[in-house]
Amino acid sequence: MSSRSMNCDGPWDAIVVGSGASGGVAAMTLAEGGARVLVVEAGPNLTSTEAFGSEPGNLLRRIVGLTSGSHRRQSQHPGYWKANPRLYADERLHPYDHPTNQPFLWTRGLQVGGRSLTWGGITLRLSDEDLAGVNVDGEQVGWPLRSRDLMPHYAELERWLGVHGGRDGLDHLPDGETQPALVATPAEQRFAEVVRHRLGYPVIQSRGFGPWLQETNAPWPRSSSRGSSLPRAMATGRTQLMSEHLVERLLVNAGGDKATGVVAVDQANGNRKELKADLVVLAASTIQTVSILLRSRRGEQSNGFDDPSGRLGTRLMDHVSTSQFFAFPEQVHAAQPPLTGAGSFFVPFGRHLSSAEFQGGYGLWGGIGRFDPPRWLRRRPSCITGFLIGHGEVLPRVENKVTLSERSDRWGVRVPLIACRWSPNELAMVTHMRASIKACIDAAGGEAKPIKDLFHLPFVEPFLDGAVALSDGAAPPGYYIHEVGGAAMGSNETSSVLDSSNRLWRVPNVLVVDGACWPSSAWQSPTLTMMALSRRACLLALSGRGG
Template identity: 30%
Template sequence: MNLNLDAKKDMTYDAIVVGSGISGGWAAKELTQKGLKVLMLERGPDLKHVEDYPTAMKDPWEFPHRGKIELWAAEEYWANARSGGKPGEDQRHMFTRDVDVPYIEKRPYDWIRAYHLGGRSLVWGRQSYRWNERDFTANLEDGHGVDWPIRYKDLAPWYSYVERFAGISGNKDGLAVLPDGEFVPPMQMNSAELKAKAGIEQHFKGRHLVIGRPAIISVAQKIHTDLGRASCQFRNLCVRGCPFGAYFSTQSATLPAAMKTGRLTVITDKIAYQVIFDDQQNKAVGVRVIDQNTKQHQEYYAKIIFLNASTMNTAWIMMQSTSKRFPNGLGNDSDQLGRNLMDHHLGAGASGELDGMQDLYYYGRRGNGIYIPRFANWADDKRTDFVRGFGYQGRGGRQDWVAGASQPGFGPAFKDNLTKPGRWEFNIGGFGETLPDPSNRMRLADKKDKWGLPIIEFDAAWGDNTVGMRKAMMNDAAEMLDAAGFKNIKTRNDNTKNQGIGIHEMGAARMGRDPKTSVLNAYNQVWGAKNVFVTDGAAMVSSSCVNPSLTYMALTARAADYAVKELKRMNL
């Protein structure tokens, strides 16, 4: 009996964090820095900063296939390949083989995963924007979904808090639609982008073109160098892993900060599949896991639990967490668990060419682009064929030697010509908001994976609102490029992509004001299980049209602060 008690004591912590991606890393950092003994559980293998970025410093000619996707890789990483992902030999070590973790598609869904320590914090696009005030009231305004239980003012100080630590490069643009933050110096636009900015802003009132705001340190501050992070080297090889720590990831930022406290334990290769809920105590007491290599089951215990396994896996864990109190899944009194899947639809926009400026070029390979904030259904720009709006991401540049792949010719003269910069080009693509819809959902399938756990079945698609929005994304892009003086404008509106293409999956365990219509409260607590917190994409109530990761960070820091205070008050 004493041996059993000692064993349980060794498996007991103040807090458990499930998942090590962007939000999980933040949860671990905040909880340990506030004095808690924390266990971080990661379902994938360990991945160490710098030493486990094997391709980070390689040149293109060092890859047998020059980084291309081989036929076998396209089959094994089929969701990545289908969605336009990059399972090439230079970066597939950062992604998960889809054949190892299958899922069912009632309607097609592209689910891109990175099961290893750090998760998708090592492969994300790093674009980091605050949501604006109307993003938090949109559902209430037009009646789609439920009302957010918080407002911009509730999250604003936490946006500032996470921005300073993460290192967001950006310019203070003074736009209500895209609130300013705490930035390190902005990256610079090139000549084509400045040309586009001048033309668009001259001809279209209320439309703006700004430099993107990435979680990439342009000029490292002391808060960054203290953790071993350095300024960006402008190589634009971010997806291979940044050995300089310039871009924000769990490995470069939150993990070393948490480890410095001496209060973090990280265990990898443990698939968390169930939260243990004690009906007598009316609270969660731990987490059940299975070792992905040995298939041995284990239980860990804690006073508070943060679920940050990413939108789908967090909901998957909650669905399996049944008890007398929650027969349909943890916090699922509302039947909203697994519903309201959202993503950003993209693939509509335009590109153009620019004459002149042949004496101008740019320095380095900037791992960032430009951003055109939402203008549709904002201020005086009213639309009748869709609600909400979209923004554009893109960049300008000069054509390089890659153009030779589609040009006729051979020999010394042909190759010499490829060493000279070509014409200036500019391209923008829209990121559109998706409305919450309870029929867009995921379920537990009857089929089991190789660990004996249920796989996920997806049943989600773009809604009718995207049709008119995508036409506007394409037409408005072409209209702006034409007004700015670009030539040979080409439009696109690719309707073949599925939900998941934006890799911004949201919903599935949304926040709300009423336990009858939501899964979480205003502090990301599970209704009816107040010591369980969900702060990843599953918590989102609407999708906005800007990248969501900065909001995950802010929600996590806010929830962790609240959780520790409540724990000290003995309310958890």
Template identity: 30%
Template sequence: MSFLNIDSVKAHTFDAIVIGSGISGGWSAKELCEKGLKTLVLERGRDVKHVIDYPTTMKNPWEFEHRGQVPLEIRNQYPGGRMSFMREETMHWAIKPNEQPYIEEQPFQWTRGYHVGGKSLLWARQTQRWSDLDFEGPKRDGFAIDWPIRYADLAPWYSHVEKFAGISGNKDNLPQLPDGEFLPAFEMSCVEQHFRDVVGKNYKDRPIIHGRCAHVTEPKQIHLDQGRASCQNRNLCNRGCPYGGYFSSNSSTLPWAMKTGKMTLRPHSVVHSIIYDEKKQKATGVRVVDANTKEVIEFYAKIIFVNASALNSNLILLNSISNRFPNGIGNDSGTLGKYVACHNYRGKLSADVEGFLDKRTDGKNPSNAYLPRFRNLYKQETDFLRGYSVGIGSGRGLVQNSGGVGEELKQNLLNPKLGNWSISSWMQGETVPIESNHVRLHETLKDQYGIPQLVTSVSWTENDDKMVNDYIKEMTEMFTLAGFKNVRGGDSHSNPGADIHEMGGVRMGNDPKTSMLNKWNQLHSCKNVFVTDGACMTSTSTQNPSLTYMAFAARAVDYAVKELKKSNL
């Protein structure tokens, strides 16, 4: 029997384990495998193979049984489900609440991607770099702790991931939004160009640009080698893109890692905890519950990358207890699960546009125009901390005429007329992490896998309220100057989490007494565990975070492998 046990342990032993197969997990896997490490990737959900498992990607509207709507009896099985996935074309991404119930101590909307590829198949694909204005923000205004890195530390890694992922954009030469390695950008509509020109004439510090996004607009050899093609401007991204036009783990990093022969992908693997060895004083593996059989299985590795998505990464670390770490692995500082933050999307405005009736759009823009942060950039000038960026989109829809009978009706339906132009905007505000905004494990309630349920306790603050009011005031003023009519909207009062940008809880910092991770995304007190998803974030910035997660993952793997070769891990 002893020989069988040895063989079993050997079969379950790898050089590295990656928890999660989403944006950061895919990058961790790619980099580890490319560097020669035998790597196990654990995904709690089902397998999704690129192209093969996108069931609705090529369907026309009339091919859906309910014309896109979800029958009430099915919808009722997903109370509180994110409405963008409550459509026939995206229902294959929805998860039922009983898969992983959680306790909302404060109202919180938690969107999860439980399948191979995770939320890399569901994201909005906006990919702005952070600048030193973001990394220095906490130190500058004295709220939250200082980041242990600066832009110079991450810049080469931004370039590294951008070249591989394929990012479209323009060189805009803005200090608050560093330029990157760009493919040709999408074009703004005539209305967005008009708005840009008006704002440029009336404000010195409010540049309207096209948002940088993870879409291949002009494939380079590295994208062709991945089997990816140009974005087809279909704007059906959330169904899964068979062309690989936008970046996802499924179309890019995971197949690349698989080609090395070093990756083992294990779906249906719900991570229970990280195993800590008291004698070796390091983590030795990961404990998994098989989602189908409920069997508890242990896998072993020299290094572990935690990329389960921010809140689940917090949950796993909190549930990884031992004599050395009774409050969660690496939690000497007592900050694990605390300082959770997200982005403030509450402000939304739209307006009617007169004119431009001789123009229409050609194809669909999967991205949008973008106003980078312009508040409190270099000094505190408002009654709220930090600032917000603004997404801007416009369009001209069709007006369907179903009047008439016979041939007249047929012609009316086949030849819809163009309507008037409209424009909309939405804010993405930086929330300041505070200790009371946290997640923790429930003391008694567990899920179907025997894992404690997560308690979410995250609320808006007065700072967030003031920021929303400023956005409404400033954007209303800008829309009015541009001649737009019937400006409407305001504060949606959406709950935290609606942005799908959960961050924090395992934050980076210089001081082990006030943070969990060092500048290499490495647990201060358990050196062979790295966290490179949203959980690691010290502050939230106003930019979308996914590109930064990718850069952190690639940078941390490079460091971890070097340390492994030096026998330091």
């Protein structure tokens, strides 16, 4: 791929900000449609060896990341302990603020490929039930779309990416155009049978990507933009990449109704560059995209855009979650299948919950017998280990928001201030989740235990004590890395930031195609829907069609 030193000033037909799941699909769609595209990425262009590393080097990098403070917050997430820490942003160079009493764990992937390089690869569609939204303080907050609007884009992505999944026939979780589901472990099969028959809960094999190394010997996983959409975009000969340049703001004309490009900050020296294009596509990840828009408003800039809704930055959401590990009575087999997006299972309640005293829905994601360490590291050698993680829909509340802090980063870019906390609705949902998790484990004959009571973790245990994400209650917002909202799409400019084609109401040549555009959170893993929205919005832009 192109290097960071290339002259990319333009003008371009389109600038895509961000190179992750949404940005990769945007670049591919636009370039294959004939547009000349510049992809601007804040992080470096790593080789696959640099990106994924190996042990024990990754462990040493984790220790450095923790002791130096560069990964103080991000290390709370379990994914940090199985990935190369190079795929997590240095919090000292890329700071953010939150109120002292409202912790927010913002995980950032600043490199070409973004967080798609650490994505778990679960691909669940939204249903019309989800898109109808929720009622918040007397207002029905829903989507200006229905499943028919997303169906062709879901189907194209699922077929092309080769995701796996079953035909489960659930109205609230539509089936996809998938390859056959992967086989569950024997323990998962027993668990599912018992939970279905004793509790009447639905249990399905998860939908998503299979194990990377068993699929191909390609240098990048298919679930990442580096292994899928970005190579297709580059193959057109109409796409260039500018890495290590963080987009600070939009360039907007004097009338405030057209973007002429973006201002990007060279991360090597702080120099600012004006990059010109006819179309700007923001896919920098939810909070970063919202921050770019906040820095581009009238009042922040002499030439800025207006947000007639007054809602920009408000109604930030992340999935509320709680987790439980458990011992399951079965010997560890010599070869354990890996835990992947398709190699796992779901208890997909959605909104179909009994005795629910809250709005929204949730699902339980789990796996059994997929990640046990060698026998000498297991405290219960006669058992294998399972987990269940609930992740649930969060209400779009005006008080959960992103604003601009008075603090700036090393190059003078004002950083986000994130104020987000769970409401009584989410806390009631977590109580219900924990009861459902307990019911499943008890029915299946498992024994709920903290992870440190299941494994000997000599290098990790000192960092687990007091970890907020491992408490019995709800992990803090941001923990699940499914943040959405802040620049919601809608049917009119007084109640939404974007129109139904993902365009800024007053600046229609700016598209927002990552999680920032979501009006409500639903409960499903959001990445496939983000990619479908990105493809749809870019095809509409190419065709010149409006909302």
